[in-house]
Amino acid sequence: MRVLRVVGTSLLTAVPTLILATFIVFFMQRLIPGDPAVALAGEYATPERLAEIRADLGLDQPMLVQYWDWIRNAFTGNLGASFLSGQPVTEQILSRLPLTLLLTLFALIVAVVIGLPTGVWAAQNAESRLDRFLTTSATLGLAMPNFWLGMMLIIVFSMGLGLFPGPGGPSLQDDPAEALRGLVLPAMALGLVGGAEICRQVRSAMIENLGADYVRTHRAKALPESRIVWLHALKNSSLPFATIIGLQVSRLIGSAVVVEAVFGLPGLGSLVVDATNQRDYAVIQGVVLVAAVVVLFTNTLVDISYRLLDPRIS
């Protein structure tokens, strides 16, 4: 009962944000300099030809009408057709979305697997040599640009040791196993930075909780220290943890654009980069909308987890 109410409230609060996101997506990209008709027809096209193309694409309509048409179709799953290739945008996105989602998921797993235990260990041994080593590494990790990290990983693990395939492997549809192997290095390039961030946040939350009165109570009851740390203190630290996970997902989707370029992965990132270069509004709108939905969905999950993890939030 409580769970249903929690999920319902969280979903309802996501709707206005989604509407706002579509608005921003649509109008922001109209601010990008350049004319799609010119991009299509070339610089030497006649004014008549340009007008014809604009009419074809609906670009001669008032902005609000264009927005309304787009949003109405988007609700039925139709994101229009690419200005350039004429291919349906939905189809293009669907063919590339799984790769980006998988990459984001893997990167998130890498980030959590690295960040969570190191954060807890650092907190348990606060101010010790181990703690200093871990926090220094985390700071270094945060300072590393992920495209650079990606290139280093390729040099060491792909070109050097030959452990993982380099850029330009097969697609998910052709050879799933090999394609997944090809995602390991990009996921590390993306996830290490996230892991550093998670480590720092978990450390500070855990230090606060390990010094709290209720932990002293658990110790007075002589509960095993491992249970106090990994169950009680960790659950009490889960709000900042959930928050950072939510932020990481948005950041990972953004960074995926760059990392996909470094590793030559045919995901949403490379699609949107190409579309931007060619002023393919329909594609950009579609991709950004999908990304916005994914981020909103994550935030809703985080919101739901807050309410489930902490009984004081109702």
Added chain:
Amino acid sequence: MTATPTSSRPKVAAPLLEVEDLSLSFRSGSGEARVLHDVSFSVGSGEIVGLVGESGSGKTVTSLALAGLLDPRTAVTSGNATLNGEPLLGRGSANRSDLPLAMIFQEPMTALDPVFTIGSQLMETLTHRQGKSRKEAKREALVLLEQVGISDPRARLASYPHQLSGGMRQRVMIAIALACAPRLLIADEPTTAVDVTIQAQLLELIKRLSVERDMSVLFITHDLGVVAETCDRMITMYAGRIVEQGEVEQVLSKPRHPYTAGLLAALPSPETRGRTLAAIPGRVPPPTQVVTGCVFAERCDHRADECGEPQDLAGSTHQVRCVRSAELTLIGAQRLEVGR
């Protein structure tokens, strides 16, 4: 104070808790600060002993040292402490779960885990400390909640701490302590953070449980009224040293240490209404200050030359650390009624 004067209960000869020459220092970057100096006392089976002193007197660190709650990275202890013959000091926290010892704290608002239900915190204690199955633990949890006077215990099992009042939380804390099957309960100012009516109820509860379960209590407080009402014996601590100990009635009616007398004089009473309360001038010397003679001399009205000499805790049942105690006539409690 509620006046229910009853005769003191007979004391069992063999002490349950024995503390011998307990010393404690805290290590920090700038050196060591000694906060306890050769503290020795005992608590008999079923006895309630008050540990009294103002902030910084060392009463709370004494209890934390006995409960094994000091950080071994900074706290250095020496001396001996046994509970029922089992050593208390120098054990890792891991192998303390078979010690019949439990502790409750001053701040019931923060001492319970906020994101776990009362039931889960109680049952967890029962399964870990007494090896009960989940089913047994649940049954036992209900019994314990009832014993500490919580109404509708079945509903309370599913409650979170924030849904309870301060008094209720302290009762839950006591129930959790009882789940450790303690023969000694260390109560660190358990009634300081609640209002007076709740305080009286909690004191009654602790006294009742002590009798019913033959449980000893080491009651840490700065409130002599609470001591008078609750305890059999009392120990006065000052600057990490025991300065006086004895039967509550004896000590409160005829204090032999000027510090205990000073604490008594500082108590508000109907006679002092409208007047400025007596205060002990100055403050507790910091633990870094090395004192050779009487540690209270600096603040004492009865200071004399011999106070500069090292002092021992002298006497048989009523012990005092003051060279002048024989010649001094100190004013005891005017109105405190001893409740045990």
